[in-house]
Amino acid sequence: MQRTFIGDLRSHIGEKVQIHGFLQTLRDQKKMQFLIVRDQTGLVQVAFWKANDAALAEQISTLGAESVVTITGAVVDNPVVKLGGLEVQLESLQVESTAGSPLPLDPFAETIPSIDYRLDWRYLDMRRPQVAAIFQVQTTAEQAFREYWLQHNFIEVHSPKLMGSPSESGAELFEVQYFETKAYLAQSPQFYKQMAMAAGFERIFEIGPVFRADPSFTSRHMTEFTGIDMEISYIESHEDVMVFLENMLAHVYSRVKEVHGEKIKEMFGVDLVVPTTPFPRIPMTRALEILKEEGYQLPAEKKGDIDPGGERTLYNWVKKTYNHDFFYLTDWPIAVRPFYHMRYADRPEVTKSFDLIANGTEIVTGAQREHRYDILAKQAVEKGLSLETIQFYLDFFRYGCPPHGGFGMGLSRLLMMMLNLPNIREAVFLFRGPNRLNP
RNA sequence: GGGGGCGUGGUGUAGCGGCUAACAUGCGGCCCUGUCAAGGCCGAGACCGCGGGUUCGAAUCCCGUCGCUCCCGCCA
Numbered sequence: 001m002q003r004t005f006i007g008d009l010r011s012h013i014g015e016k017v018q019i020h021g022f023l024q025t026l027r028d029q030k031k032m033q034f035l036i037v038r039d040q041t042g043l044v045q046v047a048f049w050k051a052n053d054a055a056l057a058e059q060i061s062t063l064g065a066e067s068v069v070t071i072t073g074a075v076v077d078n079p080v081v082k083l084g085g086l087e088v089q090l091e092s093l094q095v096e097s098t099a100g101s102p103l104p105l106d107p108f109a110e111t112i113p114s115i116d117y118r119l120d121w122r123y124l125d126m127r128r129p130q131v132a133a134i135f136q137v138q139t140t141a142e143q144a145f146r147e148y149w150l151q152h153n154f155i156e157v158h159s160p161k162l163m164g165s166p167s168e169s170g171a172e173l174f175e176v177q178y179f180e181t182k183a184y185l186a187q188s189p190q191f192y193k194q195m196a197m198a199a200g201f202e203r204i205f206e207i208g209p210v211f212r213a214d215p216s217f218t219s220r221h222m223t224e225f226t227g228i229d230m231e232i233s234y235i236e237s238h239e240d241v242m243v244f245l246e247n248m249l250a251h252v253y254s255r256v257k258e259v260h261g262e263k264i265k266e267m268f269g270v271d272l273v274v275p276t277t278p279f280p281r282i283p284m285t286r287a288l289e290i291l292k293e294e295g296y297q298l299p300a301e302k303k304g305d306i307d308p309g310g311e312r313t314l315y316n317w318v319k320k321t322y323n324h325d326f327f328y329l330t331d332w333p334i335a336v337r338p339f340y341h342m343r344y345a346d347r348p349e350v351t352k353s354f355d356l357i358a359n360g361t362e363i364v365t366g367a368q369r370e371h372r373y374d375i376l377a378k379q380a381v382e383k384g385l386s387l388e389t390i391q392f393y394l395d396f397f398r399y400g401c402p403p404h405g406g407f408g409m410g411l412s413r414l415l416m417m418m419l420n421l422p423n424i425r426e427a428v429f430l431f432r433g434p435n436r437l438n439p
Numbered sequence: 440g441g442g443g444g445c446g447u448g449g450u451g452u453a454g455c456g457g458c459u460a461a462c463a464u465g466c467g468g469c470c471c472u473g474u475c476a477a478g479g480c481c482g483a484g485a486c487c488g489c490g491g492g493u494u495c496g497a498a499u500c501c502c503g504u505c506g507c508u509c510c511c512g513c514c515a
Binding site: 226 | 514
């Protein structure tokens with residue numbers, strides 16, 4: 001018999017159907033049993049008159065909450081039933097899998113355990129529809145990104161995550177045994193994205209894993225996360241990248257709101273706002289002035305960088321000045337940016353780079369890249385890098401490479417900001433951190 | 440790596456120098472009822488993270504340790 005989704009039962013009144021799902025609640029009475037069954041589309045009440053089959057009634061009585069059942073029965077319109085005004089009158093029941101009792105984590109308890117305990121029992125935690133909703137939103141968001149890229153002639157790439165030599169600084173790399181030698185887990189697809197530019201791909205994107213060996217204990221860091229990266233050729237400056245990004249994000253927010261707006265309001269209390277473009281842009285020098293005006297004291301050792309508290313202060317300023325949730329912090333000093341960021345011809349101390357701050361948290365870093373071999377090599381040396389280890393990368397720029405730029409964004413950080421989640425661990429399927437490798 | 444906070448039945452909390460450790464929820468049993476966040480009664484379940492100290496007396500105070508968490512650093 002064909003399966004009917006619980007969410008579609010209304011259109012099957014009077015028919016015999018088969019449903020599958022978890023037994024969320026059993027109300028076991030003297031003459032009747034009411035089973036609340038849940039599948040991915042919703043909940044339904046199943047009614048059973050015990051007198052119909054005493055043995056079956058007895059079997060049902062022993063079922064622990066969250067057991068998996070297949071039920072056939074007639075769908076009956078019944079306004080008395082508070083759950084959707086209909087019920088399935090049970091004809092047969094098959095237990096697919098019994099759930100032990102008590103559950104270590106009851107997904108439908110009034111109080112939700114701490115995040116760490118929830119991660120121990122993540123598959124039970126994820127049975128809550130609010131959790132599933134996060135990943136439905138993520139799915140739509142990723143689809144919207146792809147839609148936008150494909151509309152703009154992008155090529156999707158998948159760069160390797162095992163690397164033979166440390167790229168960039170090397171401090172935050174995971175080292176792994178690789179046969180007789182050592183390999184490193186990619187902490188960014190940066191070099192390979194640029195290689196695609198040298199290959200003449202012109203516009204590429206990648207959604208893939210990124211590894212950072214940073215022992216960071218915060219609500220927004222992970223040691224493995226999904227990076228959304230893109231790179232485009234023939235730009236004049238980082239401004240072109242920012243324009244592309246803001247329009248793409250507006251598209252993504254618009255699609256997510258269209259598909260999940262109601263659910264997001266209901267489950268997360270967030271009235272999703274599709275951001276208007278262009279986003280406010282604040283050059284670093286101006287940002288420092290604003291912080292001064294706002295009375296925010298930057299730590300003395302910061303030297304032109306801005307700490308998270310400063311970013312939040314700027315966000316509040318942007319919110320009250322422009323009523324916008326996003327802003328670009330642009331033109332960062334070379335001291336706090338990697339060697340491959342291009343510098344202004346007339347201001348060699350300043351990079352053509354930006355961060356995107358959403359609701360006070362950094363979610364994107366981007367820049368125009370330096371594509372001129374000699375200058376790139378010079379900047380690398382200046383930053384104390386060994387040319388030898390990055391020679392393969394420098395070679396990309398020896399036989400013709402278009403001017404280009406791009407960005408990297410944290411998927412979970414975006415989701416966290418979008419749904420106003422308190423912790424990135426909520427926004428990722430399975431969290432990986434310095435102290436968390438399981439499940 | 441530095442700093443703050445928290446560790447009490449399965450879970451979430453209360454208690455913060457005299458506790459035979461309380462409440463909610465869950466779990467088990469019984470009763471009642473077309474139930475529906477069901478209701479009622481009974482019951483099991485915690486040597487209060489661990490180790491040491493102060494005290495007549497410690498879940499409560501102190502020190503150490505471990506775990507978790509948040510902030511900073513770093514970043515997406």
